[in-house]
């Protein structure tokens with residue numbers, strides 16, 4: 001047990017969260033040595049003879065300092081940063097300077113975390129607009145690059161096994177790194193569809209993308225719709241430039257065979273996507 005030190009003196013000099021975040025109960029006396037403590041001997045010893053620190057108080061607003069602060073958490077612990085830093089500055093600080101992210105970490109695709117920060121052509125074009133309305137020329141270019149990337153299966157698109165497709169669609173396993181990297185020798189990467197799409201009504205999916213419930217029932221299974229759906233899964237930017245949807249084929253997340261399995265999950269009449277009790281309803 002470390003000795004409880006006159007933390008109240010440190011509070012006078014530093015902000016409440018700074019002291020708490022750095023966990024510097026032991027360092028506090030050194031930092032404040034020589035400075036006249038605002039309230040020496042803050043409290044009387046209690047029955048055990050241990051001095052209790054004063055309850056922490058918020059520092060009085062300092063005109064020179066920003067009025068509010070944001071809580072940040074990185075490899076150095078939990079600290080406060082001025083709230084007037086932009087989101088981008090904060091993100092860059094957290095990723096590049098605070099060592100909050102191990103950039104040298106090996107990734108499943110055989111590169112490093114740093115390589116993942118290098119944008120490819122589509123990402124560069126999509127970053128130009130910075131959340132603004134996409135420039136039609138850039139959108140056209142993105143769509144062209146994406147369309148050129150799509151490799152259709154030889155012999156045409158055939159639907160695979162919807163059960164395998166369901167397992168893939170509901171698995172988010174794959175390319176996570178950090179402290180517990182997804183190990184492909186133990187489990188194959190999933191397709192992650194559920195995170196953005198409602199797929200069937202036997203489970204709850206995400207809402208970033210449109211609901212795909214009753215997909216086959218509503219769309220039929222013409223060659224045209226199969227080709228469109230294959231293309232969307234392979235590289236959705238061909239149809240939706242700068243979409244959030246990951247490029248499952250173009251980025252080697254799914255093989256052609258796995259795309260066929262996921263498509264079976266969307267199209268097969270026996271799949272829960274098309275047999276769900278509430279199938280046919282939109283907006284679910």
Ligand code: HEC
Nearest residue numbers: 191192193195196208209210232233240243244245246262
């Ligand atoms: C990170 C979110 C995300 C993930 C993961 C995702 N999608 Fe999407 N998807 C979207 C968004 C968003 C759209 C709508 C296009 C747009 O406007 O950007 C979309 C569109 C679609 C469409 C076209 C829908 C239509 O009405 O024509 C299909 C089909 C589709 N996704 C299937 C899938 C499948 C299958 C998977 C898994 C392999 C998947 N998506 C994974 C976000 C995602």
